[in-house]
Structure formats: structure tokens, C-alpha cells
Amino acid sequence: MALATAGEFLSFARQYDWGEQLLRRAIAMQPNWPKPRSELALLLMQAGRDDQAYGELQKAAELDPFHKQVQNQLELADEMKGFKTFKTENFSIIYPPGPDEALALDMTVMLDPIYNFVTSSFSHQPKHVTQIQIMPNERWFGVRITGIPEIWTIAACTGDVIAMTPPKVGARQRGAYDWARVIQHEFTHTVTLDRTQNRLAHWFTEACAVAMEPGGRDFNTCQLLADALANDGLFNLKTINWAFVRPEKPTDRPLAYAQANWMYDYIQVTFSHDAILSILDNFAKTNDSAKVIQTVTGQDEATFMDGFEKWAHQQVKSWGLGPHDGDEALKPIFEAFAKGIQPPDQILEKLTTDHPDHPDVLRLVAQKAIAEGDAGTARAAVLKYARARPVDPWSNKQLVILAQQLEKHDELIGALTALDENEQSTGQWAFELAKLYGKDKRWPEALANSLRAIQREPYNADYRENAATMALMNKDMGKAMHQVRALTLLEPDRSIHWARLAVIARRMGDEATSQQAAQKAVALDPQSPAKKLLQ
Numbered sequence: 001m002a003l004a005t006a007g008e009f010l011s012f013a014r015q016y017d018w019g020e021q022l023l024r025r026a027i028a029m030q031p032n033w034p035k036p037r038s039e040l041a042l043l044l045m046q047a048g049r050d051d052q053a054y055g056e057l058q059k060a061a062e063l064d065p066f067h068k069q070v071q072n073q074l075e076l077a078d079e080m081k082g083f084k085t086f087k088t089e090n091f092s093i094i095y096p097p098g099p100d101e102a103l104a105l106d107m108t109v110m111l112d113p114i115y116n117f118v119t120s121s122f123s124h125q126p127k128h129v130t131q132i133q134i135m136p137n138e139r140w141f142g143v144r145i146t147g148i149p150e151i152w153t154i155a156a157c158t159g160d161v162i163a164m165t166p167p168k169v170g171a172r173q174r175g176a177y178d179w180a181r182v183i184q185h186e187f188t189h190t191v192t193l194d195r196t197q198n199r200l201a202h203w204f205t206e207a208c209a210v211a212m213e214p215g216g217r218d219f220n221t222c223q224l225l226a227d228a229l230a231n232d233g234l235f236n237l238k239t240i241n242w243a244f245v246r247p248e249k250p251t252d253r254p255l256a257y258a259q260a261n262w263m264y265d266y267i268q269v270t271f272s273h274d275a276i277l278s279i280l281d282n283f284a285k286t287n288d289s290a291k292v293i294q295t296v297t298g299q300d301e302a303t304f305m306d307g308f309e310k311w312a313h314q315q316v317k318s319w320g321l322g323p324h325d326g327d328e329a330l331k332p333i334f335e336a337f338a339k340g341i342q343p344p345d346q347i348l349e350k351l352t353t354d355h356p357d358h359p360d361v362l363r364l365v366a367q368k369a370i371a372e373g374d375a376g377t378a379r380a381a382v383l384k385y386a387r388a389r390p391v392d393p394w395s396n397k398q399l400v401i402l403a404q405q406l407e408k409h410d411e412l413i414g415a416l417t418a419l420d421e422n423e424q425s426t427g428q429w430a431f432e433l434a435k436l437y438g439k440d441k442r443w444p445e446a447l448a449n450s451l452r453a454i455q456r457e458p459y460n461a462d463y464r465e466n467a468a469t470m471a472l473m474n475k476d477m478g479k480a481m482h483q484v485r486a487l488t489l490l491e492p493d494r495s496i497h498w499a500r501l502a503v504i505a506r507r508m509g510d511e512a513t514s515q516q517a518a519q520k521a522v523a524l525d526p527q528s529p530a531k532k533l534l535q
């Protein structure tokens with residue numbers, strides 16, 4: 001019993017080799033006991049050794065045909081036998097055949113730059129090739145990651161394997177998301193866990209992973225941090241680890257991610273990036289966070305946290321959040337507004353006179369100006385609020401509308417770019433930018449933004465068509481062919497995609513692909529213009 005439980009625990013702690021040894025010993029001692037076999041099979045799956053896992057799963061299923069988890073895993077392993085693989089320099093990408101191949105295709109060009117960025121940031125290259133496994137939907141993703149303690153709902157890292165549910169809309173799907181950002185987060189776990197031989201406090205591996213996410217923290221996160229700081233709600237170096245594993249409030253886990261990353265920023269600006277690397281190396285020796293911090297910064301926990309909070313107050317101030325003069329006086333008024341009562345003009349005027357720089361007052365003034373309809377006045381009021389609280393995306397959303405009305409082209413591009421920067425769930429801002437740049441015939445920018453839209457919504461055929469056109473305008477045949485190939489995967493029954501592929505492949509000198517695609521195009525539509533390409 002003890003050996004099997006220890007093996008299971010080590011699988012949780014990602015000590016796979018050691019866990020495997022213990023479980024194999026348990027099996028040798030009691031070969032007919034299903035538990036260690038099923039645990040071994042699950043551990044091998046998590047470690048990415050699916051071939052070995054399959055054999056163990058079958059043995060475990062023979063011993064215990066009613067073990068639900070084993071049955072599920074076996075069913076998934078069967079399903080995954082039909083999956084296909086792309087290989088890049090540093091990754092293998094495993095995906096179900098069909099539309100998901102379009103996403104896998106994008107990964108073949110985008111993953112190695114992510115590898116270079118993350119491995120150089122942490123001065124470490126993992127020993128093994130990292131596997132990216134695209135699961136068909138959230139159900140299979142759920143089965144795939146059963147038993148993994150850290151579930152990030154759309155993707156999870158178990159060391160050398162990163163499993164993800166596709167950024168897709170539909171039944172049993174989680175909807176669109178920035179998959180490259182998520183992989184950059186998960187791959188950071190692969191790197192930091194490998195560098196520390198999986199001995200790393202939970203908060204610090206998350207701190208590093210969030211730090212690698214492009215785009216920065218969003219408004220909700222800023223508000224969460226500001227509230228916690230103002231209300232003495234930040235975690236200490238012990239409680240922060242528990243907040244990931246056993247959150248007590250719904251905000252505990254998001255706050256733990258955000259605070260861990262905030263402390264990372266503080267360490268980086270106050271002590272240096274080398275201090276970050278040194279913390280990683282010290283966690284390989286002890287899991288006591290306070291000791292590690294003391295060794296690297298020379299400060300005990302109290303001193304460290306005190307310095308962090310002082311810095312944090314400055315940050316919150318620069319975001320335009322946290323306490324402001326006039327908060328107490330404004331409270332009852334804002335409570336009334338929250339119930340839908342609009343401020344009468346005299347009250348708003350008095351608020352403006354008494355608290356001219358209060359961000360909440362500035363936003364009320366801006367809202368009123370927008371409602372009154374003079375675009376110029378509204379723009380000035382929105383810009384004033386934006387300066388007082390730069391992290392609120394509301395300003396840029398208003399500026400997108402106002403800049404269009406006032407025909408302020410550069411301001412429109414600026415506002416859309418700012419909105420797009422940390423947008424995670426829609427390609428709409430990037431797509432609008434691509435269209436604007438396209439109108440200006442600025443093809444490199446148009447193409448770059450087309451691709452950013454696809455990064456959030458890789459299954460969106462309209463975005464792909466736009467990107468293919470922008471690539472052609474930019475005379476980038478390779479990128480155009482990539483997008484048209486993706487379209488043939490997303491919409492295999494549309495003759496036009498095959499016809500375009502046939503034309504582009506011929507221009508690229510790839511006659512075999514051109515012929516195949518032309519045949520498909522003509523098979524789907526005998527009148528296809530690809531007919532004249534057929535030899």
C-alpha cells in the first residue's frame with residue numbers, strides 16, 4: 001500500500017522516474033493488485049510515454065475492468081492512435097486529423113520562436129523534446145489530464161507534455177483563446193521544472209509562467225491586486241501555495257497567479273533577473289520559500305514582503321486604482337449610480353469641483369459627454385480619464401468609436417492596437433487593424449495583424465482568407481500558401497480553396513501539390529478555374 005501511494009504522490013509532484021521505480025516495485029511484490037498498475041499507466045501517460053502507458057493500461061484493465069479512470073484513459077489512448085504528428089526543431093505536435101490540423105500547421109511556424117524566447121529567458125533548454133497534444137474537445141482534454149493537480153482549464157503541463165483543448169467554439173469546446181500565449185505560459189513550466197528537476201514551489205513556477213505571457217496584466221487583474229493590497233488581502237509566502245491547490249474563495253486562485261507574478265516583477269526590478277534564476281536554483285535545494293528568498297535577496301520574509309508592498313502601492317497608484325482623496329465622500333453617490341440612478345448635472349458639477357482628479361469622477365464626466373453626443377468634447381473627456389487610469393480598456397473602446405466619428409486615423413489605430421495587445425479571447429481588434437492597414441496599403445502591418453487575429457481564432461475561415469490576401473499583397477507566397485492550406489483543412493468541401501492552393505503551389509514551384517489541389521478543386525466543382533492547371 002505504502003509503495004503504491006508514494007508512487008502516486010510522486011506522480012503528483014512530477015517526480016516521474018522515481019515514482020515509476022516505486023510503482024514497479026509495488027507491482028513486483030503484488031502483481032495482481034490493480035492499483036499500482038493503473039497508477040503506473042497514468043504516470044506514464046503524464047510523462048508523455050504513451051506507448052509504454054498503453055501496455056500498462058491494458059494490464060490494469062484486465063485486473064480491474066471497472067476502474068473508470070483506466071477505462072477512460074484506454075479509450076483515449078485508442079483515439080490517439082489515429083492522431084497525426086508534426087515535428088519542429090524542438091517540439092512534436094500531436095493532433096487529431098481534420099480541421100485541427102490547421103492549428104497544428106500554425107504551431108509548426110510559431111512554436112520554435114516561443115522556445116527560443118522562453119529558454120533564453122531562463123537560460124535553460126529542457127533535456128527532452130516537448131510534446132504538444134491537441135485534444136479534440138474538453139471531454140478528451142479532461143480525461144487526458146485526470147490526476148494532474150494543476151488544471152488551467154484549457155491547457156496543462158506535466159513536464160515534457162503540454163495538453164490543450166483547442167481554441168474552438170461549439171459543443172464541448174471552451175471557445176476562442178490566444179493559444180500562443182497559453183503555450184508560452186505552459187512551456188515556461190516545462191523549462192522551469194526541468195531546470196529545477198521538478199523541485200519548485202507552486203507560486204514560483206506560476207510566477208515565471210505568467211511573466212512569459214505576452215501582453216501584460218489586464219484590467220481585472222489590476223483591480224484584483226489593488227483590492228487585495230488595500231484590504232490586507234495579499235498572501236504570504238506560505239499561504240500563496242495553498243491558494244493554488246485549495247482555494248477558499250473564488251478569487252483565491254486568480255489572486256495567487258496575479259500576486260506570484262507581481263512578486264516576480266518586484267524581484268526583477270529590485271534585485272535583477274539573475275536573482276530570478278538564482279531563486280530557481282535554490283528551490284532545487286529546498287522548498288522553503290522564505291529560506292530561498294532570504295538566500296537570494298538577503299532579506300527575511302517580513303522585510304521582503306514589506307518592500308514588496310511599498311513598491312506595490314506605487315504600482316497601483318500608477319494604474320489609477322487604489323484609494324484616492326474623496327473616496328469616502330463619493331461612496332454613497334457611487335452606490336446610487338450602481339443602482340442605475342444617473343447623476344444630475346449639479347451633483348456632477350460639484351463632484352468635479354471638489355474632486356477634479358478623481359478617476360471615478362473623470363469617468364462620469366466622460367460618460368456624460370459621450371451621452372450628450374459632441375464627439376470632440378467626449379474625446380477630450382475620455383483622454384483625460386485615460387491618463388488618470390491608463391489600465392482601463394473602457395477608454396480605448398470609446399476612442400475607437402470617437403476616432404472614427406472624428407476621422408482621426410492614427411488615434412483609431414492606436415486605440416485598437418492597445419485593445420489588441422492583451423486581448424485573449426477574440427481576434428476582432430487585430431482583424432479591424434488588418435483591414436485599416438490594408439486600406440492604407442501598409443501590407444506588412446496588415447499581414448502581421450491578420451495573423452494576430454488567427455492566433456486567437458484559428459478556426460475562423462474569414463480571418464484566414466483575409467490573411468491569405470494580405471500575404472499575397474505583401475508578396476509573401478509562403479505565408480499565403482500556409483493560409484490557403486489551412487482553409488482546405490477547415491473547409492475541405494469548398495472548391496475555391498483548392499483552386500487557390502493549386503495556383504499558389506504552382507507559383508511556388510510545387511507542381512505535385514498544385515496538381516493534387518487542382519484535381520480536388522475540379523472534383524468538387526467541374527467548372528473550377530483550376531481545370532486549366534490540370535496536365
Ligand SMILES: [Zn+2]
Nearest residue numbers: 152185206209
Ligand atoms: Zn501555470
